[in-house]
Amino acid sequence: MDDSKNAVPRSRDSDEERLIPGWNVAADTQIVALGVLVVFLVLAGTFLWPRIFGGDSPTDLSTSARNPAAVTNELSGNPTIIPPVVTTVTEPTQSTDVLDPDLSPDVAAAVSTFDGVNGSANGTVAILAGFVGTTAESQQAAAAAAAVTGITSVDNRLVVLEESVRQAAEEANVGEATVIMDGTNATLRGVVSNELEAQTALLAAGAVEGITPPVTNELRILQPEVDQAVSALEVVTDGEFVVESDGSTLPVGRIATLTGKVSSEEAKAAAAATAAAIPGVTAVTNLIEVVGPTDVEITTDLNELFDLNPIQFRSGSDVILDESLPTLDQAVAILTGATGDIRLEVQGYTDTSGGTEANLRLSERRAAAVRQYLVEGGVNDASLTSKGFGETTEFGPELADNRRVRFALL
Incomplete structure (x- = not known):
């Protein structure tokens, strides 16, 4: 029996008649749907891709692959010139910059001989900081730094101490x-x-910053100089000599102030003149008080007077000769001019002619005679005593040298 006669006809919608098995749509319908999908994808690739991903659309890429120089838009038919894409590969390069050397050690070494100077460098600029004594030292340090190889300039910040100390x-x-x-x-x-x-x-x-x-x-x-010079005159007692500055004047004044006591106006003036003659003293304030001669000065004056004009007596007697009376009158003037309570001893001396005992008694009488004349002339009786020393003291080789009257301060 022929099985073909008994076969059942298949439906047009069977899987064999469909382009995509399992899709329950007729084949012609599937073809239409696929065409629409293709068109959509082409349009999407052309217009949406660059906006989303920022590059060429797949359509452009495929087109340019066929003809990179000139491409005809398949959708619009308009020619679009797309430049060839050139891919540049940048090779990593190695820097050729060379770092500047650090010149600080060289600058520091160059100025190391200058006490108080610190040297460093910022690039090719030498920097000097610290302290130097003089402007010349500052210039020398700068020159030493400038001589360093590679240094183009010097920033000199050194402080010069000389002027600061002077100020x-x-x-x-x-x-x-x-x-x-x-x-x-x-x-x-x-x-x-x-x-x-x-x-x-x-x-x-010493307080100036940077000074060692x-x-x-x-x-x-000045004060010790004034003190020494005025004291050397030996005319001022109880003296005090002070030198002070007067800052109200320029240059500063140096004022010597003198105090003490002198016996005369002449002595006072001499003290002031001596102080004023010292270089640097600009003025003298003389507060020295004139109080009359001192006891030592009085004694010295009397002895100088009697040495110059020895008191003459009658031979072997205590009678004073008239030629010696003016000398005694001068002695009265000296003693009565004294302002203090002076006490003096009138001393008599003889030569060696005659006996020792006789000469001792004669010297006592002569000393007493001189004392008496002075008291009668107005000298305070309580200020004078008398004493004879005979031939015990030799004042010279001649006999006349040893016949004399002298005064001694008690």
């Missing part, structure tokens, strides 16, 4: 201030009035 000294009343610098060590010269001013000036100079203490003291102090 500090002048503010402390140092006149003619001179500062001698050895590195950061200072020596101070100039004129000051007294020891207190000297110490003040040294402290002020202590400051060497070569100041000239």
Whole structure:
């Protein structure tokens, strides 16, 4: 039997007649759907891809692959010129920059001989900081730094101490201030009035930043000079001589103030003139009091008077000759002019002619005679005593040299 006759006809919608098995759509319908899908994908690739991913669409890529120079848009038919894509591969490069060398050690070494100077560098600029004594040292340090290989300029920040120390000294009343610098060590010269001013000036100079203490003291102090010069006159008793500065004047004034006692106006004037003659003293305030001669001065004056004009007596007698009376009158004037309570001993001496005992008694009578004349002339009786020494003292080779009257302060 022929099985073909009994076969059942298949439906057009059977799987064999479908393009995509399992999709319950007729084959012609599937073809239409697939065409629509293809068109959609092409449009999506053309218009949406660049907006979403920022690059060429797959369509463009495939087209450009066929003709990179000129491609005809298959959808619109318009020619679109797409430049060829050139891919550049950048090779990593190695930097050829060379770092500048650090010149700080070289600069520091170049200025190491200058005490108080620190050297460094910022690139090719040398930097100097610290302290130097003088402007010349600052310039020398800068020149040493500039000589370093690679240095193009020098930033000199050094502080010059010389002027700072001088200013500090002048503010402390140092006149003619001179500062001698050895590195950061200072020596101070100039004129000051007294020891207190000297110490003040040294402290002020030593306090300047950068100075290595202590400051060497070569100041000239006026007060000891005035004291020594006026005292050497030996005319002022109970003297005190002070030198002070007058900062109200420029240059600073140096005023010597003198106090004490003298026996005469002449002595007072001499003391002032001596003080004023000392270099640096600009004025003298003379407060010395004239009180008359001192006991020592009176005694010296009387003996000088009697040595110049010895008192003459009648031979072997205590009678005073008339030629000696003017000398005794001068002695009266000296003694009555004394303001103090002087006490003197009138002493008589003889030569060696005659007996020793006789000469002793004669000397006593002659001393008493002179005392009596002075008292009668107005000298205070209580201020004078008399005594004879005979031939015990030899004043000269001649006999006449030893016949004399002298005074001794009690």
